[in-house]
Amino acid sequence: MERSNWRCPSRFILLFFFISSQFWGFSLPISVVQQNLELIRYIFGILLRILEKSLLWFKFVKLGEDGSIEDGSHEVHCSRERSRVAWNIIQEYLMPYVEKERYQLPSGCRVHRDNDIYREQEEHKVHSDINEWRCGFCKKSFYEEKYLDKHFDSRHYNLLNVSHGKxxxxxxxxxxxxxxxxxPRLKSKCNPAAAARNQHLCESLANSCFPVNKGPSANRLHDFFLRQFCDAHTCSGGSRPLSKKPKKRNMKYFIFSIITLILLLLYYSFVYLFRRGLKGGSQELKRIRHIGLKKKPS
Structure with missing residues (x-):
C-alpha cells in the first residue's frame, strides 16, 4: 500500500465511520468496504500487535498494595557487587583455614553461606564463554554479567532471602x-570513628562465628580472625590486613612432575629390557659357537 493512502483524510474518516458503524448496528455498502479492504486489514493488524504487546507488558508489571504500578525489577537495599567482593574475601582469606580446622560455622555467623542474600543466584551463574553468561534457572544467555544480574533482579526476585542481616x-x-x-578513598586520611566502628563489627564477627568456649579449633580461629581482619582497624599503624593467604598449589608444576616421573619409569624400563635382551643374545651366541667348534666323529 502506498504512503499516499495514509495522507488522505477522507480515507481515515471512512475507516472511522466503518469501525463505528459496527458498534451502532448499521454497515457500509459492500462496494465501499471492498475498495478499502486492504486498508482495513492493515489497520486491524496494527491494532492486534498493539494489543499483544500490551498483554505482555501487563504480565511483566504488577500492582502494588497502594494501587501503583511496579515493574518487574525489585529494589533491594544491598549492593550485589560489594556482596560479591565480601564473599570472595571470605572464600580466599578465611575458609581455607576453617576447612583445615574442620570447623563448622554456626548458622548465626554472618559469613555463613546461608546468610548471603545473593548466594542462591550467584551459584546459578554459568560462565560458559568470555562473552556468554547463562542463567542456571531459565537458561537465558547474556553478553555481560551485569545484564545477568539485572535479569536475576527482575525475573528471579523470589529466590532472594531479604531477611534482616543477610x-x-x-x-x-x-x-x-x-x-x-x-x-581510591583509601589514600585519604584515616577516620578514627570509622576505624573504631569497623573494629567493633569485626570483633563481633569473631565472637559470633568462633566462640572461644566451643573448643580448641574455635579458639584458634578466633585468634586468627582477629589478626587477619580486626587488628588493622586502627589509625595508629596496626598490622597489615589480610596478611595471611594460603599457598596455592601450582597445577602446572604438579602436572610436569607427574609427566617427568612417567618418562623416567619408561626410560629405566626400556634400559632394563634392552640389557636383558643383550645378555640373553650373547649367551645364545656363545652356545652356538661352542657347538660349532665340536669335532666331527670319524
Whole structure:
C-alpha cells in the first residue's frame, strides 16, 4: 500500500465511520468496504500487535498494595557487587583455614553461606564463554554479567532471602573490601570513628562465628580472625590486613612432575629390557659357537 493512502483524510474518516458503524448496528455498502479492504486489514493488524504487546507488558508489571504500578525489577537495599567482593574475601582469606580446622560455622555467623542474600543466584551463574553468561534457572544467555544480574533482579526476585542481616555488603568495612578492589578513598586520611566502628563489627564477627568456649579449633580461629581482619582497624599503624593467604598449589608444576616421573619409569624400563635382551643374545651366541667348534666323529 502506498504512503499516499495514509495522507488522505477522507480515507481515515471512512475507516472511522466503518469501525463505528459496527458498534451502532448499521454497515457500509459492500462496494465501499471492498475498495478499502486492504486498508482495513492493515489497520486491524496494527491494532492486534498493539494489543499483544500490551498483554505482555501487563504480565511483566504488577500492582502494588497502594494501587501503583511496579515493574518487574525489585529494589533491594544491598549492593550485589560489594556482596560479591565480601564473599570472595571470605572464600580466599578465611575458609581455607576453617576447612583445615574442620570447623563448622554456626548458622548465626554472618559469613555463613546461608546468610548471603545473593548466594542462591550467584551459584546459578554459568560462565560458559568470555562473552556468554547463562542463567542456571531459565537458561537465558547474556553478553555481560551485569545484564545477568539485572535479569536475576527482575525475573528471579523470589529466590532472594531479604531477611534482616543477610547482606554481606554490610560487612565490607570489617573485611577490607575497599583494600581488595583498590578504592581510591583509601589514600585519604584515616577516620578514627570509622576505624573504631569497623573494629567493633569485626570483633563481633569473631565472637559470633568462633566462640572461644566451643573448643580448641574455635579458639584458634578466633585468634586468627582477629589478626587477619580486626587488628588493622586502627589509625595508629596496626598490622597489615589480610596478611595471611594460603599457598596455592601450582597445577602446572604438579602436572610436569607427574609427566617427568612417567618418562623416567619408561626410560629405566626400556634400559632394563634392552640389557636383558643383550645378555640373553650373547649367551645364545656363545652356545652356538661352542657347538660349532665340536669335532666331527670319524
Amino acid at each position: 547482606c554481606l555488603a554490610d560487612l565490607c568495612g570489617a573485611l577490607h573490601c575497599d583494600l581488595v578492589v583498590g578504592t
